[in-house]
Each structure stands twice: as C-alpha cells, then as structure tokens.
Amino acid sequence: MALLHRATLHPTKLELLSAWLPTRRWYGGQVGVEIERVAAYRFDDPDGAVGIETMLVRAGDGPVHQVPLTYRDAPLDGGDPWLIGTAEHSVLGRRWVYDACGDPVYAAALAGAILAGVGQADEFIEIDGRLERRERSMTVTGAGGSGEIAVGALRRVVDEDPALVVTESVQLHVVRCLDGGREGAGVALTGTWPGQPSPLPLAYGEPR
Template structure:
C-alpha cells in the first residue's frame, strides 16, 4: 500500500499544473492565469510500490464560471523512458527527494492499474490517507472474458479529453478508455458504455456529486 507522507513539495502540484494545464488541448482557456484549487480525487496503488498514482480533481476559478478538471498524476523517482512529452514537471519531495511527475495517461504502470480498477482487481484508495479504501469511487466493466492484463496501449488527446486505446492479453480485445478531463458532475454516458469509473466532483456550489471520470467503449 502507498504511504502518504505529510511533507512539502517544491514546487507544489498546483504550481506545476498552473503551467501545464493551459497547454493541454482540453483546457478551457479563460484568458487569465489559472487559479487552481484541489477539490477531490483518489489514488491507486502500484503493486510493486514504485510509482505513485493519483487522480486529482482541480477547479479553475479564474473565469466567470468555475471549470473542474481531472488530472492523472504519475510520480516516479527516475525519468520514464520515451515519455518526455508527458512530463508535467519535477519537484522536490521532503521525504522521497527528487520526483518526476508525468501525465499518467502515458505511464504503463498507471494505465495497467486503471484497467485493473475497471476489471475489479484494484481497490481505490483515499487521496490523503494511507492504506484506506475510498468507497465513494466505483468502477465496472461489462465485458466477458476480460482480465486485468494488458498487451499494449496508445494515448491521444483532443479537446474532448483523453482516449486510451488498450489491447487486452485475454483475446487481444480492444477497448477505448475515455478520460473526461473536463468533469461534469452527474454526467452519464448512457447504455452504450461498457464500463466506467465514477467518483465525486464538486457542483458549482461546492457540493460533491457522482461524476464519470472514465468511460469505456469497444474499439475494433
């Protein structure tokens, strides 16, 4: 299980995101410097205990209306080969030292654990408490014969969010994992979805509401 350290990060996660977020195709520009608040999220454990995995909810209040985003963090103690374009930044952790922070949608450990969550083989954890399951996060995958083992994946970004195309080791079946980067509390993908990950995100008044973070569809 991941251990949550009560310590400092320099720069902080929000400081890293203030530079990184506006460069993303799904960011809703306000014409102002982002003003970010952390408003939710959860974690997953890396079975090997090497990579930190966090699904963070951040709300930008710099515009006329707040916009809430999902950021999938990967924390590593060394650079991830071939992932320079996915680097959010580096930071100094008060206990663990220098950390490389990536967009987890490009990290094979993170994608594998996300798929394990969908397949019912990983348990969501509280964002800020060690070794504590988070019952507010739910996941399902309505696909028979699917195991959590992945053969390969590719990631692409667009103004609509992030699409992770995965090929499973069982039957080589292809699935599309769509990450809703701009979160819409109460959003429902409808009956065409094969699965989803749902977790709380804030309504405009700050009240948490069930929100689809990930939606799964079949992919040829």
C-alpha cells in the same frame, strides 16, 4: 495502500498544474487564475514503485478538470511528451511528474478499477511511528468483476477530451472536463465528492 509522507514538495502539484493546464487544448478553465484542488483519489501500483494520484482541480469559477498524475523516482522511458515537470520531495528526493494517460502503470491501474473490480487505494500517513488512515476526499466506483486484468503495452494515446488510451487488450477513455456532458463507450468508473453527490462518469473502459 498508499503511504503518504508528511513532507514538502517544491514546486507544489498545483504550481506545476497552473503552468501546464493552460497549454492543453482541452483545458476549459480560466487563465491567470489560481488553480485549486477540489478532491483526489489514488490507485495502488502493485510493485510499489510509482505513485498514482488523480486530482480534480478548478480555476476560479470554471469547470472541474480531472488530471491523472504519476510520480516516479526516475524518468519514464519514452515519456517526455507526457512530462508535466519535476519537483523536489523533502523525503523522497526528486520526483518526475507525468500526465498519467501516457504512463503504462496508470493504464493498468485504471483498467483494473473499471473492468476488474479493483478499488481505489486506502491512504495512510505515518505519524510518530504509526500509520493513520486519511479520510478520502472522494469515492470512485467501477462496475467490473473481480480479479486482475492484463492490459499489455501502450499502443496509442490521444491527448483529447476524453483522452484515449489504447493498450494491447483494453481501450480506455479518461474524461478531462467534468461538466457532465461527455459520455463514452464501455463500462464506467464513476465518482462522488463534496458538491457532487450523484455519481459522475470519470472514465470508461472496454476490452479490445
């Protein structure tokens, strides 16, 4: 379960991404155009310490890009190459926002979704002391079995499209530009959202 807060974030996620995305060599969108949110989905951190959200965004009439993010209350050890920026959360305080491909918590969550049948997180907002479920903006589905999977430590991350995330026990491929033209090896995580009714591959995973 992902517990969301009625809060403000400064700068906003989209403001952070507007500055960061054009610096990526795999970015295929327009530059100098406002980035808009298309949809998003979340995974649970079993320890409840790290927020895990994947945003689908578009700049103008460009392609949809998939940007996995993690939100932390302290810097990730060794995570400077993956830091997108910091933001002030009106409830939680300062948050360190990372490209999740370089975050081991995301690697474990993604592997679980693809290979072990762990679903996306249900999202709830606390309103007047009660939790209200927020309607999903998209649906993701893995093709794995059931149970947990131990991914171990991160071994290598390659910032390409698709991004390559290698851990001790799995190899993951995260599609950055969702134009339908990038395929990967292994079991797929697929997604549908308004305007994309047929499942589109978002990521692939395979045991090492």
